[in-house]
Amino acid sequence: MNLLRSATTVGGYTMMSRVLGFVRELLIAALLGTGPVADAFYAAFRFPNLFRRLFAEGAFNSAFVPLFAKELEGGGKSQAQAFASQVLSFLVVTLLALSALAEIFMPFLVSWIIAPGFADDPEKFDLxxxxxxxxxxxxxxxxxxxxxxGVLNSFGRFAAAAFAPVILNIVIISTLAGAWVFGLISQTQIGTLMSWAVCVSGALQLLLLCIAVERTDFSIGFARPRLTPNVKRLLILAVPAATAGGITQINLLIGQIIASQKAGAIATLQYADRIYQLPLGVVGIAIGVALLPDVSRRLRAEDLDGVHNSQNRALE
Structure with missing residues (x-):
């Protein structure tokens, strides 16, 4: 695996995503400003994003990739497929249950966790x-x-996974451009359309990666959900990463709770946050994503010199 080429691929698509994300924020600012709909949208988007960054991308990836690489190196594709199927089944069942509970208790979550300050504005709260x-x-x-x-990265295929976040920005930008061209009269309509665009973009990203995994000649089935030893090991490894990542995410959530007390503050913070995300995503995340599967594979092969070499090249 060529670390420089992999990091360049990830960095290039991440740069595209960050630039399009900046364009997305410009359009949202132009159409919604820092009004109540912008506040409601960003507060609403923060909640699933918090769980995504905490568990899906942070804790999960740091635990799944090394274990999957170990199964792939030690037991071949068949053993790796069995492990991936176990994890897939556990994820789907757990997340469906979590989503159902969240949908039912959403008014409580908004009033106590997401944006307590909105309680004084019933229209903003309901939105x-x-x-x-x-x-x-x-x-x-x-x-x-x-x-x-994680599966694709373990096979050294970084392009599809790196491109996936671009889809979110393309879908939202297209939605906003359509709203602008066709002259939607209500900011509430625009906010609702953007929310559906977020959901649709998630489905499209999943479809893209399903196709990419199929092209690696690696299939993942749906097994009966069980807490197998491998799944338990995954959860144990994910706890430290979730704890470490949780501090940052909880800080962001607390900041949002405080900002919800003042009209326009949540949207303003979001626009400011977009500026520093550009260099962070292009440099730090790109190298980290490319480095993790390479180091995991070398550790499995007990190639400590190779691990040190990869880390040194990443730092350079």
């Missing part, structure tokens, strides 16, 4: 509940995307 319910299935899609990305 936030609606938008969060529409977007929450995005968590299910992105958790499965994270798993399939």
């Amino acid at each position: 936030t509940v609606l938008l969060t319910r529409v977007m929450f299935p995005y968590l299910l899609f992105m958790s499965l995307v994270a798993m399939l990305s």
